[in-house]
Amino acid sequence: MTTVGIGMVGHAFMGRAHSHGWRSVGPFFAPPLTPVLAALAGRDAERAGAAARALGWAAVETDWKALLRRDDVQLIDICTPGDTHAEIAVAALEAGKHVLCEKPLANSVAEAETMAAAAARAAERGVRSMVGFNYRRIPAVTLARKLVADGRIGTVRHVRAQYLQDWLADAGAPFTWRMDKDRAGSGALGDIGAHAVDAAQFVTGQTVTGVSALLDTFVGERPVPGGGTARVTVDDAAVFIGRTSGGALASFEASRVAAGRKNALRIEVAGSAGSLFFDLEALNELWFHDAAEDAATAGFRRILVTEPVHEYAGAWWPPGHLLGYEHTFTHQFADLLTAIDAGTDPAPSFADGLQVQRVLAAVQDSAAGGAWTPVERSV
Template sequence: MTREPATGRALRVAMIGHGFMGAAHSVGWRQAPRMFDLPDDVEMAVLVGRTADSVQRAAEQWGWAETSTDWREVIARPDIDIVDIVTPGDSHAEIAIAALDAGKHVLCEKPLANTVEEAEAMADAAARAAEHGVVSMVGFTYRRVPAATFLRDLIAEGVIGRVQQVRAAYRQDWLVDPEMPLAWRLQKEHAGSGALGDIGAHIIDLTQFVTGQTVEAVTGVTETIVSRRPLSAGGSGLSGTAGAGYGDVTVDDLALFTGRLSGGALASFEATRFATGRKNALTIEVSGDRGALAFDLEDLNSLQFYDRTLPDDRQGFTKIIVTEAAHPYVAAWWPAGHMLGYEHGFTHQVVDLVRGIHDGTAPHPSFAEGLGVQRVLDAVERSAADDAAWVRVRTEAPVGIR
């Protein structure tokens, strides 16, 4: 199916899945046309979930016009232009490929899939769809925090010179309590992997985004610290459970790995749900031969910049407040110094997707870029299974994009 370019009419969106990410994406769809001068309006047309009552409650809370419990029926509707996928990873491939084959533009939450093979099939489908004017994008939302985008821009300008080392970490503590109930994120058949895929994917993508380089080889270890957890009241629907009231955790809780970047620099990565006291601590520091830049999601309106070309008596990290109209995305929001928050990245994600659809240009990160991250995740898992041996990241292109 060939899709004609947008011509100023409203783009009708169906979101499949709800919950935490459903709320965040809904904020983005609501805010983008109100705060930004979009070339096309958007309509929050249909929210899809498995249970009629729960999806109806979510739709009323977030502002979706209709609900459905059948995503296949919704994808087949000719009045739906965009499909936004916020389901667990085990359903990403099936839904995204069906939507792309039906001529729908697709936004898919990260990580792109649970396996490299699924991600390759999705990238193939995206490449085929692109030949007919259909666009697709992966939801690596932290790219669209203004300070993170500005960090990328400064590195591209050469302000820190040649990149020599990267330190990236994403630390949370929500699983420290061993009585935290088993959830789908803790089962491999639903989530693909644990901390590695859920939050490690973010720091892999952010490292590649800000440096403009790819991870070529990795060595790493993973650890499951709590191997069995109690079932919640709704836990009977989880697969792979065993024992009286407890189920097996089949993913990692912690991943530590080192990567060699395509430009020659080394990068260290830490993804953990057991960093006691850390709630959502994503940090990245990039060191070059002329300076360094650092970003901390828990201080997301600023960057730390070190300029080693200054005289010795003036050196030291300087805090840049990223709230000026000249900074990425900021002009649509508030006067300088009036801070943005976590949810704004989801609005910026919608802005870039809608502009890409209107202009007929591929927005980033593409499904091919999502596949690249999936291959790094796979290489880390293979390294961990082989006593932290160095593993090359696969680079061959899927059939559809060679």
């Protein structure tokens, strides 16, 4: 096999980002398998057709199940709301299709467990799956992980993770599916808090083992396009503290009402020998402090993570020519295609997605019960 036919379900924001990534991965990374944009699935034939023409897809289906019957589709890319993830992913894996599923993996732990079990069974037949935590593929984030793993900051003592946005700060912002618990599972917590949890765990190499949390919904009704209002059934913001498997203290924030913050995923890790800091709104930069340096000149220094020695960066432009949000998807697809060709399980796996789902569930339980809540451990 030298090509992989892609069947994508959904064509809105994530569908556009994924389409761009699939189109650009071949020219820049020359992966061992060449992706072919075989078919896009969307419920509305007219809208799906327009999206397919604009985004470069060869065919259109109005039922995602039709993708599973197509011989020219070997991989299903799921870019739909969370309430559909489990059904599509499990059916695709059972049909022998590789699967990439957007985060969070599901809307509940039970659904995520079903998906992880299906992925484990499929892997025994050589069918691969991955969850789309694309921020792991930012060169600065991979450098942060390497510095921690290499012991450059010593023993991890404190982790601070925030993901702050402001697109719902205005009470007049319209209601969307992201504010409906039945479709989204949760609000800021699952939408962007999942990214903060995964990024913190990825950089430190540790998992969150327990949490104490608060959730709040500041705007309970949102206008519906065309008139009227709808009740918001998810959180606008989440705040929680935690403990990691390595004994570090952790604090997390996720908000879609943080005025002035557009897309601020911020990770700071403090250790016994130094610290590092990353902010998605300056995604080509990593700030690093080595506590062993002379006190007269020691302090955080800015690393521009665009050198060819930095992971992924060498495939793009000369040093200093910056990368952006869209490149993270290209990196994700390069790694996925390489793993499929090599017959290895890509990361993050569905099991990794399940672990994040368990953290989110513990946060919700803690906020509801007002108590410290352990994160369920994988067996």
